[in-house]
Amino acid sequence: MSSHDEDDHDLLFAPESVLVPTEHPLDPWVVLIVDDEPQVHEVTELVMADFEFAGRHLLFLHAYSAAEARQVLASRSDVALILLDVVMETEHAGLDLARDIREQMRNHRSRIVLRTGQPGQAPEEHVIKNYDINDYKEKTELTKRKLNTVFFAALRSYRDILIIEQSKMALRRSIEAIQRIYDSHNLKVFASAVLDQVAHLLGYEAQGLCANRIAAYAASHMEGRLHVLAATPEYAGLLDEQGLMQLPEKVKQALDRAEREQRSHFDPHHCVGYYRTSGGSVSLLYMEFSDPVDHEAQELLEIFCSNVAITYEALLLREEVQETQRATVYILGEAVERRSNEGGAHVRRIAELAALLGQAWGLEPMEVEHLRQAAPLHDVGKIGIPDHILNKPAKLDADEWSQMQQHARIGHELLAQSDRRILRMGAQIALEHHERWDGQGYPQGLFGETISLPARIVALADVLDSLMSDRVYKKRWDFETAIDYIESQAGLHFDPRLVTLLMNRLDAVRAIYERFPDTSISAEL
Structure with a gap:
């Protein structure tokens, strides 16, 4: 054969x-x-x-x-x-x-x-x-x-x-995750980005949660307790602080073991990633997988967990700095308003009205946040105006009015000394927020779109709030009368597009006044 x-x-x-x-x-x-x-x-x-x-x-x-x-x-x-x-x-x-x-x-x-x-x-x-x-x-x-x-x-x-191809896709997802984390403006967004990406990164279907225990000196308002940053739908109830009391026994045991032994643990279908930062904070990543997780995936999860902890701590510090910056701006703005016997909630309402209009205009979220923080600085130049002018209950004479107008340039000169983005925006707002769309404003007589958008937004917000607030020289107007006046000034005092955006969001405007009434100065300031 x-x-x-x-x-x-x-x-x-x-x-x-x-x-x-x-x-x-x-x-x-x-x-x-x-x-x-x-x-x-x-x-x-x-x-x-x-x-x-x-x-x-x-x-x-x-x-x-x-x-x-x-x-x-x-x-x-x-x-x-x-x-x-x-x-x-x-x-x-x-x-x-x-x-x-x-x-x-x-x-x-x-x-x-x-x-x-x-x-x-x-x-x-x-x-x-x-x-x-x-x-x-x-x-x-x-x-x-x-x-x-x-x-x-x-x-x-x-x-x-x-x-x-899967490796290339994982690399792409990693890059997207990094971008999402970079674009995150708060810890909750960051945590959601982490949990959303980890399973996709490895190519597995997964469910679980991401948690941290913060060191005492890292963030005093969260120290010592386990804080669940994000959870898949199966564990969504744990996002509530009361929900932590009902932590499933298998999850509790897995997390307790990882913290007690200070190391990560894996079995074929679940993992607990553990990492302790140099600042003393602990990051825990609990995941359950539909398919067995191989050794390579386990190594990637450990690396991922350590990076979550480091990035989270950095974001926590960034958020603390930003909160301090926001509080400082509000304190400064309120101090100026109190000098002129104006309501302490004025600067907060200006900030929220400006953010509302900026978002309606289509500004990026980061730009809206910068506007929210810069708007309260619009009248910081009033610190250079004498008390007898600021608090005069009658109409100012020509000389007094001339001095009052100087607060726009004074505020600009103070804030423009900094190269920080928010303060530079505040400087531009301080200089231009009394300019008018028709060119009849001060101090430069700018008109139309030659006035910067942040200043046009704050100009509208400032006048609306002034009309609806008590001043030494006038009583507050009711909401409808103030809104009617704003509408009548479209194309004269104010950018007509901004007026239209405001008129389409009156419920949101009312909500701002309910949150920040003149009778309630925020305790955190």
């Missing part, structure tokens, strides 16, 4: 391997057979019925022409291997399809093995050189042993391509 016959005999009668059932069977490798001979389909599927690679068996799809194959490939993106006949409805149908797969369908994942019974129609050297295929075989040489070799080589290659 020839060696060729022995191979054929092996092809037909090779013993089947014993399949060991698994608890979580993996999806099979998808193989598409494209050939106009039904017998080729039948024999290939029969011979490879017991094939297994990386714990996964085979799922065969069938197409009997290039046209049918195009339909199959258009509907699926998981075809690992295409066994492609050259000669079908035309002499070069298979070659044309191979080119379309790569160039028209832009499918560079699927491995393509050309099979031909007429090698003269498509010489191997020409085909390998000019077509993006992965192997070229004559049908007569495809015994079971050689088919196994083809399948192993092709599926290994396909698997490696998927790994590379």
Whole structure:
């Protein structure tokens, strides 16, 4: 018996391997057979019925022409291997399809093995050189042993391509996560970004929570207690402080163990990442995974957890600095307002009205926050105006009015000395918030859009709040009368677009006055 016959005999009668059932069977490798001979389909599927690679068996799809194959490939993106006949409805149908797969369908994942019974129609050297295929075989040489070799080589290659693509996707997600964290303006947004990214980063479906225990000197208002920053829907109740009392026992034990032993713990389907920062704060990342987590993923989770802790502590410090800055601005603004016997809530209302209009205008969130912090500084120049002018209950004479107008330049000169963004915006607002849309304002007689947008916004907010507040020279107006006046000044005193934005948000304006009434000076100031 020839060696060729022995191979054929092996092809037909090779013993089947014993399949060991698994608890979580993996999806099979998808193989598409494209050939106009039904017998080729039948024999290939029969011979490879017991094939297994990386714990996964085979799922065969069938197409009997290039046209049918195009339909199959258009509907699926998981075809690992295409066994492609050259000669079908035309002499070069298979070659044309191979080119379309790569160039028209832009499918560079699927491995393509050309099979031909007429090698003269498509010489191997020409085909390998000019077509993006992965192997070229004559049908007569495809015994079971050689088919196994083809399948192993092709599926290994396909698997490696998927790994590379997943790695690239994980890198992209990492970059996106870094950007989201960079753009986060508070700890809750940061924590949500962390939890949203960690499972996707590793390619697993997961649920869990991210928590921190803050060192005493890191943030006094949160010291010592476990603080859940974010949670997937399954653990959403833990975001409430009372919810911590109902921590599931398995989670509590996992977190307690990690803190007690001061190290991370892993088992196939869950992990607790532990990291202690140099500042003494502890970061805990509890995750449950749908599939077993391999060693490489565990290492990445540990690195991720340490970076969460470090970044969280840095953001906590940043937020403390920002809160201190905001409080300082409000204290300074209120001190100026008290000098002129004006309500202490004035600066807070100006800040919120300005932020409302800035957001309505379409400013970016960071710009809105800068506007909120800079707006209370609009009248800081009044510290240079004598008390008898600030508190005069009657109309100012010409000389007094001239002196009062100087507060715009005084405020600008004070604030412009700093190179900090918020203070520089405050300097521009201080200088321009008494300019008018029609050019009849002071101190420079600017008009229209030559007045900076922050100053135009604060000008409207300042006049509205002045009308609705008691002053030494007048009583407050009611809400409707003040709004009517603002509307009448569109295109004269105020930017008409800003007036329209205000009129469309009167409920939000009322809400600001309910939150910050003149009779209630904020205790935290």
